[in-house]
Amino acid sequence: MLLIPCPFCGPRDQIEFTYGGDATLTRPDPATASEEAWAAYVYLRDNPKGPHSEYWHHHAGCRAWIKVRRDTLTHEISASAAATAPLAGEAGKP
Amino acid sequence: MVERRSALEGAARPGDFGTPAAGGPGVILGERRSLAIVQVAALGERDAAVRGGIAAGCGVAPAAEASRAARGGGTAVLWSGPGRWLVVAAEQPGSDLAARLEAALATAPAVVTDLGHARTVLRVSGPSARDLLAKGCPLDLHLRTFPVDACAHSLLGHAGTLIHAVDAVPSFDLYLARSYARSAWEWIEESAAEYGCRVVAPADLTGSG
Numbered sequence: 001m002l003l004i005p006c007p008f009c010g011p012r013d014q015i016e017f018t019y020g021g022d023a024t025l026t027r028p029d030p031a032t033a034s035e036e037a038w039a040a041y042v043y044l045r046d047n048p049k050g051p052h053s054e055y056w057h058h059h060a061g062c063r064a065w066i067k068v069r070r071d072t073l074t075h076e077i078s079a080s081a082a083a084t085a086p087l088a089g090e091a092g093k094p
Numbered sequence: 095m096v097e098r099r100s101a102l103e104g105a106a107r108p109g110d111f112g113t114p115a116a117g118g119p120g121v122i123l124g125e126r127r128s129l130a131i132v133q134v135a136a137l138g139e140r141d142a143a144v145r146g147g148i149a150a151g152c153g154v155a156p157a158a159e160a161s162r163a164a165r166g167g168g169t170a171v172l173w174s175g176p177g178r179w180l181v182v183a184a185e186q187p188g189s190d191l192a193a194r195l196e197a198a199l200a201t202a203p204a205v206v207t208d209l210g211h212a213r214t215v216l217r218v219s220g221p222s223a224r225d226l227l228a229k230g231c232p233l234d235l236h237l238r239t240f241p242v243d244a245c246a247h248s249l250l251g252h253a254g255t256l257i258h259a260v261d262a263v264p265s266f267d268l269y270l271a272r273s274y275a276r277s278a279w280e281w282i283e284e285s286a287a288e289y290g291c292r293v294v295a296p297a298d299l300t301g302s303g
Binding site for chain 2: 008009010012013015016059060061062063064082
């Protein structure tokens with residue numbers, strides 16, 4: 001069981017959250033993206049070993065979407081932020 | 095005015111249940127009725143403009159920090175998420191809390207929603223109240239981490255619940271979606287049986303902010 005540090009509520013039990021998927025993806029530009037780019041965005045995922053940025057939804061708490069950096073090997077969580085903000089050490093998305 | 099019907103009609107019967115300790119029942123349980131409950135949500139992270147409007151509309155400014163409630167003059171402003179608060183006060187004839195907040199926030203980037211009919215509010219009190227809630231809630235409700243006027247959205251036996259620490263007895267107000275109220279009530283009554291549970295009439299819980 002994880003203790004996830006919500007940037008708004010503080011450390012909360014994992015059962016208050018829903019996993020929201022890979023936070024490293026960037027949605028392709030609808031005007032120019034090829035079908036291959038869309039397929040990759042929708043279906044293809046890396047399976048990284050180590051620190052990984054991912055979205056979580058604090059559905060039973062403040063209901064905010066947040067971003068968490070979790071080590072997929074140890075489950076250690078090293079950073080969290082609001083979904084629209086960059087994680088510590090991460091470049092912000094445009 | 096339409097008469098409001100409690101979601102706990104027929105389920106909540108005043109009396110003593112379970113096996114009380116020598117000193118009396120460990121848990122006092124009741125429904126707080128006749129409350130005006132209004133949600134105010136700030137749009138686009140523009141909280142600052144909305145805080146002032148809430149203070150103007152209900153007389154109480156939201157607490158500066160997250161997960162905190164502010165109270166005054168029988169009105170409570172509970173933090174329920176980033177840029178979102180519940181304003182709670184006893185219903186009074188001729189005084190429409192939602193209308194007052196809407197007027198005060200008319201030009202602010204905010205959404206005002208009357209939730210008075212959408213929530214059931216329970217008051218759980220007594221020396222064993224914390225042990226009781228710990229059975230179904232993942233929060234650490236110890237006074238050290240959850241002091242008086244702490245408030246947080248969490249789970250209580252699978253039902254989403256806004257929990258507000260009202261005093262150091264300890265007493266907690268639980269804000270539940272109306273459709274979950276009966277299930278939560280039964281869960282609380284059964285879970286409280288081992289401490290002894292006294293169910294009090296709603297009239298005994300009015301006006302206690």
